[in-house]
Amino acid sequence: MPIFRRKKLQAFTLGLDPMMGTVAPGESVSAVVIVRPSGRETTVVNLSASSALGKGLPTGVNVSFNPPLGVPPFNSAINVSASPEITPGAYPFLIIGTGEDMKLMATYTLIVRPGKPATEKPVVEGTGEKAGED
Numbered sequence: 001m002p003i004f005r006r007k008k009l010q011a012f013t014l015g016l017d018p019m020m021g022t023v024a025p026g027e028s029v030s031a032v033v034i035v036r037p038s039g040r041e042t043t044v045v046n047l048s049a050s051s052a053l054g055k056g057l058p059t060g061v062n063v064s065f066n067p068p069l070g071v072p073p074f075n076s077a078i079n080v081s082a083s084p085e086i087t088p089g090a091y092p093f094l095i096i097g098t099g100e101d102m103k104l105m106a107t108y109t110l111i112v113r114p115g116k117p118a119t120e121k122p123v124v125e126g127t128g129e130k131a132g133e134d
Contacts, residue, residue: 011041012072014097014104021080022111025088028081031108033065033095037072043099044069047076049108051093058093060086061110080110088114 013036021029035045049063050056057063060083065076078095091110096103 010038010104011043011099011102012036012045012097012104013038014045014095014106016095016106016108019107020109020111022113023080023082024113025082025086025115026084028079029110031078031080033076033078033097033106035070035072035074035076035097042071043102044071045074045097045099047078048096048098049078049093050096052107058091058110061091061093063093063095080108082110082112086112088112 015034015036017032017034019031021031023029033047035047046069047065048068049065051058062081062083064079066079067074067076070076082091089112091112092107093110094105095108096105
């Protein structure tokens with residue numbers, strides 16, 4: 001007699017809005033992680049970020065979540081920042097939602113454009129007084 005095992009259904013879905021952002025070094029950008037239930041079972045979902053290889057974030061990229069966990073349905077605001085020393089380029093990484101017995105991932109790409117050129121401060125021309133007059 002065969003043994004049938006009940007297939008566990010996916011308990012939540014994970015989405016990002018938007019899926020990419022553009023900044024200059026030292027700037028940050030915001031996005032929203034959207035976590036929705038997809039079945040009757042509910043589970044606490046923890047949010048994290050990592051490279052595709054699971055070895056942390058790309059150097060110079062920082063991510064924070066608010067809130068970092070919740071029970072679906074919920075949204076989490078994320079702040080993605082680039083350090084002032086980061087090299088311009090594309091930095092893809094994963095947003096990971098981990099629940100009981102399941103893990104879902106969505107890719108976010110941070111585009112770092114070259115830094116803004118330094119602007120000179122305007123020179124203030126005198127105070128209206130003429131030199132040498134008393």
